[in-house]
Amino acid sequence: MHGLKVEYCPQEIDTEFQPDPECIKEKMEKAKAVLFESPGNPTSRVIREDIAKLIVDIAYEKKKWVFYDQAYRHIYYEGEHLWIQKYTGADEVVVTIESFSKDLAIPGFRLGYMWGPEEFIKHAAKLKGYLTISASxxxxxxxxxxxxxxxxxxxxLKVIPEYRRRRDAAYNALTKYLPEARVVKPRAGMYLFPDVSAYIEKMKVTDVEFAKRIAESKHVVMLPGSAFHPNSNRYLRITFVTEPPERIEEGIKRIREYLEENHVI
Ligand SMILES: Cc1ncc(COP(=O)(O)O)c(C=O)c1O
Incomplete structure (x- = not known):
């Protein structure tokens, strides 16, 4: 609507999906606003405190907006959520985005809200009114x-321990059955985001093709990384919260079977 262009700071597995502070400094010179989430989707990455503070500090100093998407703020297995709203100046520049989708596991309802400086919220509310008058x-x-x-x-209290069991099952199965994949064990969120380049490069297929073949032949569904950003085409997103541990293990085992049948391993 405003003719803005999106610029990205890469988030790769080598830095556990933390964006590079130098990239942030450079891009924020010209930016009107910064958008980031913690815990993240698709990486489940929890933003490092010094990086989050850097973003708020620059935004406050240079008068930019920060959109902080904390839809997964309650889905933690270790550690605590980072409330960037506590930093000096945050009350003037941080707009927080929240959702009921993740807590309640009701993504279909698309119910959420945002809060932040009145100067921003009053315009956002007006825009929302033009798009759809009210939420369901x-x-x-x-x-x-x-x-x-x-x-x-x-x-x-009930679901987090279960999600943790599922996270552990997914991580353990992945490292057991797909040892050449590189994966970070997430301490929050709902997804594993393994780098599977070792396998897809041997097969000479794209991430999209790989995900499609596994879905068709093994009935295991994952999202290809490039669905999130073209540069993420070495990754797959595995959702671990929606299935019990046995089925998660079975799903990952089937990926291995597929690779064996096709002589990749
Ligand atoms: C980081 C993040 N923010 C927001 C949303 C959207 O949530 P909603 O269902 O409220 O539209 C999602 C949904 O997947 C998400 O992953």
């Missing part, structure tokens, strides 16, 4: 029950 009533009622009856606390 049913979704809003569900969110009220979730918040008022303290279901949030109870629900998260």
């Amino acid at each position: 009533n049913i979704a809003q009622k569900l969110a009220i029950i979730y918040l008022e009856k303290e279901l949030k606390e109870k629900y998260l």
